[in-house]
Amino acid sequence: MSMFSIFKVSGSAVSAQAQRLNVVASNLANADTVAGPDGQAYKARQVVFQTLMMGAPGQPESAAGVAVSQIAEDQTPGRRVHDPKHPQADADGYVTYSNVNAVEEMVNMISASRSYQNNIEVMNTAKSLLQKTLQMGQS
């Protein structure tokens, strides 16, 4: 039944988008972090999506799910603010904050949430079609 694999395809997309949302949440939570446990300022993280072919060999290859291939760290230098009174200030009186861009993260969050909703909608459509298929010939 090819309709059942829609749940696998859309389910993989939903979990990938949830992971993206998770990363956005930790980026936003750390937007004003000065130094992490390792003494370095927090670096923004981004998920990288990759297509995951779901058909077994010889099967129709029209099922393409999504997987998170890696979580990449943004290597741009963090925001530096002159604040000599801050306990984490360096010798020149500068404090290095994390390199999270809050506006970018909000856009990322809205995009992830829309994609999540779209995939749920696809699953609902597939479910109602399957239910009608199960009643085939009964009416």
Next chain:
Amino acid sequence: MLNRLTDTLDFQGQALALRSERQRLLASNIANADTPGYVARDMNFAQALRQATAAAPAARTLATSQPGHISGGAAGAAGSALEFATASQTNLDRNTVDMDRERASIADNSVRYEATLRFINAQVRTLTSAITGQ
């Protein structure tokens, strides 16, 4: 004699299988809406149905050595009717999924799927009322 009763159902059955395959194709496109480099695909339904209802010749398949490889021919009932969709608005990450188009196609395809189901149901009802006897 008996297979004449169900011959008419076969055509609708093929159409139903192709509709569900197209639905899965569109679901894959929506799932990959944010994947860089993904190229959206769609099915030429008329061609796929013509292929599926005609006597299918033995298809050649490509060798696959890795799980992600595409097997080439014999790709389900749709076969070579799969086409790449072009992007209506180009994207920096070379993703060609147009979410509006995909949502419209999903709505269209599910209505047509239901229509095919109703055709089948009506034919079954006709057959059962014919063989029940009053």
